[in-house]
Amino acid sequence: MEGYDLIGDVHGCGATLAALLERLGYHQRGGVYRHPRRKVIFLGDLIDRGPRIRLAVTIARRMVEEGEALIVMGNHEINALAYCHRAPPELARPWLREHTPRHNRIVKETLEQYRDHPQEWEEVLDWFLEIPLCLEQDGLRVVHACWDPALIDELRRTRPDARIDLDFLTAAVRPDTREFRILDRLTRGSHIPLPEGVQIHSGDGFTRRSFRAHFWARAPRTWGDVVFQPDNLPGDLERRELSDAERGRLSYYGPDEPPLFIGHYWCEGVPALPAPNIACLDYSAVKFGRLVAYRWSGEARLDANHFVWIRVPREEQARPQPWEIDCD
Known part of the structure; x- marks a missing residue:
């Protein structure tokens, strides 16, 4: 083993995932992508929104089951489990998870692409329950959205493998439970509510009443010190002071901690490191951004030169077609 190739949110861009794996030196043998000296770690959010959801799940699931990859749970896998x-x-x-118009819209593409494969979808849902919420091994840490040490310790006291079950998921529906706090923080991160009457009309077509906050500012003072999303805050809200309550709810991951890999935050542009020991690998692949990997070979200080990516083309004729990738 030389190291791990960590891959960000795929969101159904299955053909692009296959192209990225080929670029990283993985090739299909027996219907599974393999590398002679490396393994993949998927950061969750395989499903929803994209054009090749079944292909993305099939590639990842076969690699995990054959020992060629590891994976952590994303909020979209959690959403699908609760929805179904x-x-x-x-x-x-x-x-x-209530079947509201908003929730229906999020899972619509996934359910449509599995509509003629109901047994396969049931098997996929069962597989989701085998996926841990976080990983820590060989000198690195992986979680979909936020590494909160206290909540992870609390999870591991009763679930050393960091896996959940339907009882845990059911308890997490109620916001006053430890299960909710763990799932929400690890797979969705921290959110700070916007002032009454203020909304963000996001680039993905949703209206949001809060913004996503990161967890590596040592002593943040303002909202601008912690905002971590492509949508700008309205007006002069970046200069707004963090309240003691808001600051107290934020997690913190210091510069002396092991390398950490996250997804979730739909960054844009050329991949960069938000902190010397943190890499975010979600670069909005499903919005014609980049499907991004980081080639980690044991380094304690991360290097932006280790990012590898495939741009997702807007032109239909430029995209890999499903019959070009045979996983059957």
């Missing part, structure tokens, strides 16, 4: 599982009677609703 019935709620207990005491919740007074039919599903763990």
Whole structure:
């Protein structure tokens, strides 16, 4: 083993994932992408939005099951599990994740692409429950959105493998539970609510009433010190002072901690390191951005030269077609 190739949010860009793996030196043998000296770590969010969701899941799942890859859970896998599982009677609703127009829209592409493969979808949902929320091994750490040491320690006290089950998922529906706090922070990160009446009209077509905050500022003072998303804050809100309550809810990952890899935050532009020991690998692949990997070979201080990516072309004729990649 020379190291790991960590790959950010795929979001159904399955053909682009195959192209990125080939660029990294992985080739199919027996229907599985393999490398003689390296393994992949997927950062979650394989599903939703993209044109080749089944292909993306098939590639990743086969690699994980054959020992060629590891994976952590993303918030979209959590969402799909909750959307597709019935709620207990005491919740007074039919599903763990309510089927609102917003939630329907998020999962629409996934359900449509699995519509003619219901048994396969059930197997995929079962596989999602085998995926851990975080990984820590060989000198690196991996989580989809936020490494919160206290919550991860709390999770591992009862679940050393960092995997959840349906009981955990059901408890996480209620915001006052430890299960909710763990799932929300590790797979969605920190959010700070916007002032009353202020909204962000995001580039993905959703209206948001909060913004995503990062967790590596040592002593943040303002909202601008912690905002981490492509959408700008409205007006002069970047200069707004963080309240004591807002600052107290933020996690912190210091510069002396092991290298950490995250996805989730749909960055834009050329991949860069937000901190010397942190790499975000979500570069908006499904929005015609980049599907990004980081080639890690044991270094304690990360190097932006180790990013490898494939740009997702807008032109349909330039995209790899599904029949060009045979996983059957």
